[in-house]
Amino acid sequence: MPVQTPCLWFDGQAEQAATFYTSVFPNSAVTSVNRNPDGSALVVEWTLDGQGYQGLNGGPEHAGFSWAVSFSISCADQAEVDHYWYALSDGGEESQCGWLKDRFGLWWQVVPVRLPELLGDPDPERAQRAMQAMLGMRRIVVAELEAAAAGTATAPAGVTAP
DSSP states (O other): OOOOOOEEEESSOHHHHHHHHHHHSSSOEEEEEEEOTTSOEEEEEEEETTEEEEEEEOOTTSOOOOTTSEEEEEESSHHHHHHHHHHHHTTSEEOSTTEEEOTTSOEEEEEETHHHHHHTOSSHHHHHHHHHHHHTOSSOOHHHHHHHHHTOOOOOTTOOOO
């Protein structure tokens, strides 16, 4: 199968985005920058832990990202969730259920591997409690999901438990 590389359209920020992303992910690097005659970056290529990306400074006509395309980060534990959540949301915007928009407008899902395990629990009541807990979160907190699934979570002040 041919290599597939996401190409992201920026309005003059591709090089800054590549530098930022490679600072957040381990084993990452900017691999090439093709420049315009004026010295500005036209196409930037980088890898994030082995996955290749391209950034194209194509101008404002088509620049901008939406929820329709996002990158999901499967995190081994809470420390990884916290690392990616705080790094990528810095200068961006936190949303709900583990979603955030970074400073360049790109959407990310920061997901602990434990989340799909809890949501797929064979006990539908445990799965439903985990789902309800997740729906109330911005950054996913594994310990709170596990407590909710187990039925030992307490509702925050002013919130009535179902």
